[in-house]
Structures are given as structure tokens and as C-alpha cells.
Amino acid sequence: MRTLLLASFICSLIGLFFIIFLANHLEPNLISIKSIGENKLDSYVKIRGVITEIKETEGLSIFTIREDTASIKVVSYEKPLLMRNQKIEVIGKVVEYRGALEIEATTIKII
Amino acid sequence: MMVELQIILASFAGLIAGTITGLFPGIHINLVAVLLFTISGLLLQYFSPITLAAFIVAMSITHVFLDFIPSIFLGAPNEDTALSILPGHRLLLQGYGYAAVKLTTIGCFYGLILSILVSPLLVLVVPSIFPFIQRYMIFILLLSSLFLILKDDKKFAALIIFLMAGILGMATLNFRVINQPLLPLFSGLFGTSLLTVSFLENVGLPKQRIKEIKISHKSKLNALLTSLLSSLLVSFLPGVGSAQGAVIGSSFRKIKEETFLFLVGAINVIVMVWSFVALYAIEKPRSGSAVFVGKFLEYFSQNQLFLLFAVALFTGSLALILCLIFSRLFAKNIEKIKYKWLCFGIAIFIIIITTVISGPLSLLILATGTMIGILCNELGVKKMQMMGSLLVPVIFYYLL
Numbered sequence: 001m002r003t004l005l006l007a008s009f010i011c012s013l014i015g016l017f018f019i020i021f022l023a024n025h026l027e028p029n030l031i032s033i034k035s036i037g038e039n040k041l042d043s044y045v046k047i048r049g050v051i052t053e054i055k056e057t058e059g060l061s062i063f064t065i066r067e068d069t070a071s072i073k074v075v076s077y078e079k080p081l082l083m084r085n086q087k088i089e090v091i092g093k094v095v096e097y098r099g100a101l102e103i104e105a106t107t108i109k110i111i
Numbered sequence: 112m113m114v115e116l117q118i119i120l121a122s123f124a125g126l127i128a129g130t131i132t133g134l135f136p137g138i139h140i141n142l143v144a145v146l147l148f149t150i151s152g153l154l155l156q157y158f159s160p161i162t163l164a165a166f167i168v169a170m171s172i173t174h175v176f177l178d179f180i181p182s183i184f185l186g187a188p189n190e191d192t193a194l195s196i197l198p199g200h201r202l203l204l205q206g207y208g209y210a211a212v213k214l215t216t217i218g219c220f221y222g223l224i225l226s227i228l229v230s231p232l233l234v235l236v237v238p239s240i241f242p243f244i245q246r247y248m249i250f251i252l253l254l255s256s257l258f259l260i261l262k263d264d265k266k267f268a269a270l271i272i273f274l275m276a277g278i279l280g281m282a283t284l285n286f287r288v289i290n291q292p293l294l295p296l297f298s299g300l301f302g303t304s305l306l307t308v309s310f311l312e313n314v315g316l317p318k319q320r321i322k323e324i325k326i327s328h329k330s331k332l333n334a335l336l337t338s339l340l341s342s343l344l345v346s347f348l349p350g351v352g353s354a355q356g357a358v359i360g361s362s363f364r365k366i367k368e369e370t371f372l373f374l375v376g377a378i379n380v381i382v383m384v385w386s387f388v389a390l391y392a393i394e395k396p397r398s399g400s401a402v403f404v405g406k407f408l409e410y411f412s413q414n415q416l417f418l419l420f421a422v423a424l425f426t427g428s429l430a431l432i433l434c435l436i437f438s439r440l441f442a443k444n445i446e447k448i449k450y451k452w453l454c455f456g457i458a459i460f461i462i463i464i465t466t467v468i469s470g471p472l473s474l475l476i477l478a479t480g481t482m483i484g485i486l487c488n489e490l491g492v493k494k495m496q497m498m499g500s501l502l503v504p505v506i507f508y509y510l511l
Contacts, residue, residue: 005489015479044287
């Protein structure tokens with residue numbers, strides 16, 4: 001079945017193209033820090049908040065960011081230059097570290 | 112209630128829960144772990160932490176055993192069972208579906224016993240060789256990918272499929288808006304593609320025979336050694352799952368198709384048991400189930416580990432029997448349904464469950480995976496090449 005071979009080849013290329021395009025252009029929905037629970041574990045989220053604390057260690061930075069009364073730790077391996085009281089938008093994966101949820105950032109933006 | 116009685120009851124409850132999640136097509140054990148997260152607070156009010164840990168161990172072990180039934184009989188795999196679909200489906204089409212399941216089941220059982228026997232050694236040896244393996248992991252991954260492609264009769268076509276699946280895997284894992292990305296990826300590459308081909312070619316199922324396929328003790332031993340080595344990599348290295356482990360293990364040794372079923376069964380159980388051992392030894396949970404056990408048992412003692420081993424052995428033995436009973440049931444009844452429409456129905460079911468769990472956008476991944484799977488079939492390339500979808504991302508993970 002030559003046609004099936006050709007059709008599946010073309011369809012897979014088109015599919016790959018769309019997935020790569022969408023993966024680079026779609027962002028997760030913005031949610032509030034307070035709504036991050038264990039049901040969000042391992043999924044990507046977008047959050048906004050004000051930096052209240054910065055800790056720098058070898059190879060990574062840990063920011064605590066707060067929105068209203070809720071706060072969460074954000075870990076970044078890229079060590080962006082940020083200061084306290086800056087408002088930032090973070091996209092990252094919800095992970096668990098020593099019993100608490102934190103965000104492993106993939107992108108951080110100052111807003 | 113006495114703790115002993117609680118634990119026995121928890122084992123039976125885990126056995127029932129694991130049977131349901133195992134038989135249900137396309138459900139991965141990590142997904143069950145996520146669902147359990149939501150009710151754990153409620154459960155802790157009534158039961159002691161060790162009882163809940165026992166329940167999880169019982170459920171996980173049972174799940175691993177039963178998980179092969181939908182993969183082999185229905186062509187609906189997840190990332191752990193995907194490799195069993197290849198020889199499994201071929202045997203099903205020859206009327207040996209029951210024998211295929213029996214091989215994975217026996218592999219599971221041998222793996223269970225072996226994993227427990229070897230774990231003291233694991234606790235002693237692994238912390239010292241761990242950094243060494245980690246340093247050379249990238250070479251192990253590259254070499255096994257290379258072997259995988261070079262062993263195929265059609266090397267160029269194999270490379271194309273490996274790379275296409277690899278690109279799909281990379282893009283899928285970076286697709287941040289969908290949940291459980293491996294579900295559509297593996298259902299597409301290995302599940303719906305096979306079902307579509309069966310549907311188009313209008314394959315009929317022969318009468319299933321309740322017979323077994325014997326494999327020699329030598330090949331069993333060979334498979335067990337391979338599974339030990341593979342599981343070692345899987346259990347202690349980030350990003351390496353049991354599917355990659357099976358590819359790595361089988362690329363360095365010559366393994367026959369029937370033995371391969373035995374091997375995949377053994378690896379899946381060993382990886383599951385060792386994820387609890389790793390939690391105890393290096394305090395790192397290496398499976399969704401171990402994450403849970405770690406939550407309940409903050410101070411994980413040696414006695415508790417032994418107790419969980421006992422639970423695993425007890426439920427594993429019962430799961431072995433359950434597995435044979437259920438595959439007998441499947442074998443006897445599957446011919447009553449017209450196979451073409453069974454394939455159609457399961458494909459629809461996979462589409463629905465993927466939409467519900469991973470979201471509508473994940474259908475794009477499912478569809479593309481299906482197309483690559485069909486292409487692989489039409490090119491006459493080994494389906495194993497599609498493991499590039501997991502190998503390529505891991506190679507990048509170790510490169511960067």
C-alpha cells in the first residue's frame with residue numbers, strides 16, 4: 001500500500017510541524033498562587049507575584065514570591081538578575097521538594 | 112483495629128484496586144498516584160501511615176502484573192507496557208494471546224522474587240557506583256540507540272522513524288499546556304496506530320488456544336540478568352524509565368521475541384520494587400507510587416521496608432493467579448467480538464480517555480503518533496525504533 005505509506009509520512013510531518021509550533025507558542029493559563037495544590041503536581045502553570053525573598057546557591061536561585069496572602073518558592077537554574085519587591089511572571093512546572101510544593105521555572109519575566 | 116489485620120486488609124484492598132487500574136486500558140500507575148494524592152488527607156484520618164503504604168505497594172505490584180492484559184489483548188498500551196505489544200500482538204494473531212500474557216506474568220513473578228533477593232546488595236553497592244554510572248550514562252544511551260538502529264534490517268528507514276519519534280517526544284515533553292504528555296504519545300505510537308492498521312487490513316483473530324509457550328531455563332536466566340542490569344539504570348538515574356531500560360538491556364544482548372515478553376515483565380516489577388528500595392537507600396522516590404510511600408513514611412525504617420517486601424510477595428503471588436484467570440477469560444471471549452470492530456471501539460475509547468485526561472490539544476499528539484506508527488508499519492521497520500520518542504529526550508537531558 002504505497003498510498004498509505006505516503007499519506008502517513010505527509011501527515012506525520014504536518015503533525016510534527018504543528019506540535020512544534022504550538023509547543024513554542026502556547027503558554028499555560030495564568031492561575032493564582034493560592035490555587036496551586038497537589039493536583040497540579042507535574043503540570044505547568046503560569047503565576048504572577050512579588051518577590052519577597054531571594055536565596056542564591058551554587059547553580060540555582062530560589063525566589064519566594066507572594067500574591068495576596070499566598071506565597072510559593074520558585075527555583076531557577078538560570079540565575080536571573082532580580083531584586084526584592086519586583087513583580088514577576090513565572091512559567092514553570094509544579095514539583096515537590098521536601099514535602100512542599102515549588103515551581104521549577106522555565107521562563108521568568110519582569111512585569 | 113490491630114495493625115497486622117489492617118495491613119492484610121490493605122493488601123487485599125490494594126489487590127482489588129490494582130486489578131481495576133491494571134485491566135483498564137491506557138491507565139498508567141503514575142496517574143493512579145496523582146488521583147490518590149487528592150484523597151490522601153481523608154484516608155490518613157482513619158488509617159495508620161504504614162497501612163496506607165502497604166495499600167500502595169499492593170496496588171502498584173498488582174497493577175504491574177495485570178497491566179499487560181489490555182496491552183496484549185486489546186492493543187492499548189502505556190509507556191511501560193508498550194514494548195510488550197510488539198511480540199504480544201503477533202502471538203495474539205496466531206492464537207497465543209494467553210501464552211503471551213503468561214510469559215509476561217511469569218517474568219513479573221521471577222522479577223519480584225529476584226528484586227527482593229538482590230536489594231540488600233543494591234543498598235550496599237549502589238551509592239558507591241552511582242556517580243560512575245551517571246558519568247557514563249550518555250555513552251550508554253548513545254550506544255544503545257546506535258545498536259538499536261544498526262540491528263534493524265532497514266537501517267535508513269529505521270533512522271528516519273527513530274528521529275521522527277524522537278522529535279515528537281521532544282516536542283511533546285515541551286508541550287506545556289497538556290497533562291500527562293506520555294499518555295497521548297504512547298497511545299498514539301504503539302496503540303492507535305496498531306489498531307488502525309488492524310482495522311484497515313481487516314485482520315481476524317483466530318480461535319485463542321489456552322496453551323503456553325515454553326522458554327528454556329537458559330533464556331530465562333539470560334533475560335533475568337539483562338533485566339537486573341536494565342533495572343539498575345532505571346532505578347537510580349533520573350529520566351530513564353523501564354521502557355528505555357528494556358531497550359538498553361536488549362540492545363547489548365541477543366534476545367528472542369518470546370523471551371522479550373518475559374524480560375519486559377521482569378523489568379517492570381523490579382523497577383517498581385526498587386523504587387521503594389531507592390526511597391529507603393537514597394531517599395529519592397523513583398516512581399509515582401514511591402512518592403506516596405515517602406509521604407506516608409517520613410522515617411522509613413528497615414523493618415518497614417521488610418514489611419512492604421512481604422506485602423509485595425503476598426499480593427504478587429495472588430496477582431499471578433488473577434492474571435492467569437483474567438487472561439483465560441479474555442482469550443475465551445475475545446473471538447466472540449468481531450476483531451475489526453473491537454479495534455475500532457478501543458481506538459475510540461483511547462481517544463476519549465486521552466481527551467479527558469490530557470486535554471483536547473493532546474489529540475494532535477495522539478494523531479501524529481498514530482501516523483508515525485502507521486509509517487513505521489508500512490516501512491517494515493521494527494516498532495522498537497519508536498522508543499526514540501523517549502531516548503532522544505533523555506539523551507538531550509544528559510547532554511545539557
